Amino acid sequence: MSRYNAKATEAKWQKIWAEGKTFKTDSASEKPKYYVLEMFPYPSGRIHVGHVRNYTMGDVVARYRKAQGYEVLHPMGWDAFGMPAENAAMERKVHPADWTYDNIANMRNQLKHVGLSVDWDREFATCDADYYGKEQQIFIDFFKNDLVYRKESWVNWDPVDNTVLANEQVIDGKGWRSGAEVERRKLSQWFLKITDFADELLEGLNGLDRWPEKVRLMQENWIGRSEGLRFDFEVTNPSGDIPAKIPVYTTRPDTIFGASFCAISADHPIAASLAKDNADIAAFVEECRAGGTTEEAIEKAEKKGFDTGITVAHPFDKSWKLPVYIANFVLMEYGTGAIFACPAGDQRDLDFARKYDLPVLPIVLPEGEDPAAYTIENEAYTGPGIMFNSRFLDGMDYVAAKAAVIDRAEAEGWGERTVNYRLRDWGVSRQRYWGTPIPFVHCDNCGVVPVKSEDLPVKLPDDVSFDKPGNPLEHHPTWKHTTCPSCSKPALRETDTMDTFVDSSWYFLRFCTPDSDAPFDKDTTDSWMPVNQYIGGVEHAILHLLYARFFTRALKKVGRTNIEEPFEGLFTQGMVNHVTYKDSEGEWVFPEQVRRRDDGTLFRSDNGHAVTEGRIEKMSKSKRNVVDPDDIIDQYGSDTARWFVLSDSPPERDLLWTEAGIEGAWRFVQRIYRMVEEPTTPLAANGAIMPDGMSETAQALRKATHKTIMGVTADIENLHFNKSVARLYEFANAITAKLEGDGAAEAMREAVETMVLLVGPMMPHLSEELWRRLGYKTLVANTPWPKALEELTIDNTVKMAVQVNGKVRDTIEIAKDMAKEDVEAFALARPNVTKFTDGATIRKVIVVPGRIVNIVAN
């Protein structure tokens, strides 16, 4: 029996594709365009199985579309800036650039072994000066269009590493590297005005009908639009720095007569001015700032406040005075940093009121409650109801009351209807080396000045030291010293670099024209955009995808594109999981070290320790439940790995990696190979014509062939790769079934050729190899997708189930176009049916043509 040599064959075809530039994309092509993109990888050093799954899915789409006659853009690059490179520099004394480019070289090599239909000529890394220089240009464009600004803002500061930490890098209130207690500091930071686009980004979600509902929902929640009333409280006892008015925002203006106090954030300007002359207030404000970075701390945090002594007048009754508290649960970043509190209608306000013994007046009466007896105890009521205890609102539905209060506020001029967003502007400053330098200069005369376009890129210095904590750009002896682009006097460079999410917010545009002197060529890029199918991990559902959407809109605003939404279709694939193994010492064990004894017990190959199987978890280095794609490809070949990651699990769900599964895929590879090399029925000659009279089995095979074409096409179209895999298995079973009589050789030839073409997107190397062995000189990669002959797939008879009282009692095979009455009569006469209907009265017979007959009898 001949065996397929995957390793040698795959290398051969990869070479042919590369040398023939098979997957080079021509932007000038007359064909319709299709842009397939997978989220580009971070060059961590090695690819993992998750990458294989992600890129295989994209590759199936790309190859399928190419076969469909599209000019396909399917590029690859590297999201190459970020902290791990600096960590490596600190730990191993390697330069971040060297570390990164070495990793890229390794991973590129690994990816090439997967056999992706990528146009490698378009490859770039975000850490290429050519790329980040263009990014600096975009940043300056944004600055000139008021989309970039500087603002003092609170950051997580690691006092040991002397750096700002992202929220994700703060673990239990401590720096993830140093372990030091994180401080809050106010620093001048660069921001991008994503909030200008809040409404657009929200509205735009409606048009993204090829995005997962889940992702749209997550973005919607993240943007967090709310409608309410903004109004001013008049301070009744203003003095010194205390202003005459305190603006507040509420989504529940209907509850205004349940107001009990006003609360301001510890970061509110009023709190700050009070703290100047009052040590107790200063201490309280400090306390508020210290606590509460972690979720757990917030959950457990007690509501705390400080009575400022200030009072404000109720907007509807100037004689009604409300105390003003500084409260630890009020956020400066949302709304106006101050609230009116109605304890009966808000749990936080209620907790606070109970603690400080403030009034709790119920104002919304739930249905069925007695207004005389209804009280609020320890649970606020936030549901619907009728207003009471609310003067002119009494008796109104709470929704009508909302509108009534806003209308009055607007008419009387002390408030207005306002929309608020949870979304904040995007702080992009990072005090790090390995990122895109923010292209600005600080001049004593001219202030903050953008670098001139002709001086871009502002390159990172090569000679940097990571010995000292903090930002190496700041420590560099000369780099930051420059001259002002405007007045030419000595000035200082900005030493902040950009958040790496900026790099990934426009790379898909650069791929369209990677050699452009501009960030990208507008016309060509617009001809490719939007990305027709974007594929990546759901972990990017919010940040990356929202930032990319914002960037595209912002780039439209500055005139660089006419596109609004970057990704027409989005697919989020699941993770790859594997069982975990632990040995008797409690140490995690790599799967390849696990051996099985005859009695089924497991042990470690290196030291013989007993091994137990643990939970199935996401592959992670720390738990050692990882499989190296290189090993798999070396042993079974890329096609086997590709086939396996597409099998079984729906692509959006997690995939369980098993040894048995990969072997199953390998068996299938061999099976297809044998279909060509050792066919059970000899194949007709290449190009043979179907004879007129064909045997029943030959016709059945033809029918299976064309049904499979239809099914697999629909499945790939809908990204249901697991279903197309199942269909191809079924088709393989049909091919191996007994075949004889006239036309057998021709039907077999057609079936096998179809199989080879249909598996092409999934197992491209095997497909090319067999296509050649079938006598073709062309590449499958350049061969059109097979077309189903629909007339062959139509059945003349149908099988129908016959139910009696909803239970299946018989199946009948009848002519497809048999009249309803005839079907009914036929079914009623069947012995398996009469057995159940004899002695009963037939009440009703339901005939659904082609599907079912149900006889109701009792």
Next chain:
RNA sequence: GCCCCUGUGGCGGAAUUGGUAGACGCGCGGGAUUCAAAAUCCCGUUCCCUUUGGGAGUGUCGGUUCGAUUCCGACCGGGGGCACCA
């Protein structure tokens, strides 16, 4: 706490608009081939009942329907997102 998704054999999972539940794969059992093994091929494999045959069955309990994995309600389990957002 709020929002969302999900629950089908030993396992991963199929099942147009409600119409024969369990396709396909894995695993397992049996057989063929072989001196033997690997590989390959064939048969069986939801559970229960004594079989020809019947009964139950898609997390649980109800509802709508001739008919529910599919639609509706309540509950239970698993997963995800957000989180003091006024």
